[in-house]
Amino acid sequence: MAAPAIETSGLDVGYPGRxxxxxxxxxxxxxxxxxTFLS
Known part of the structure; x- marks a missing residue:
């Protein structure tokens, strides 16, 4: 469950700061x- 969330954030941050x-x-x-804190 956390994997997809992290992947999405990574892609989002990767585009503008690739x-x-x-x-x-x-x-x-x-x-x-x-x-982890939210969980």
């Missing part, structure tokens, strides 16, 4: 942490 892979990684980490 030239900055760091942004994608940070976004994924933040999404994982947020998901």
């Amino acid at each position: 030239h900055l892979p760091v942004t994608v990684i940070s976004g994924l980490e933040l999404t994982v942490e947020a998901g």
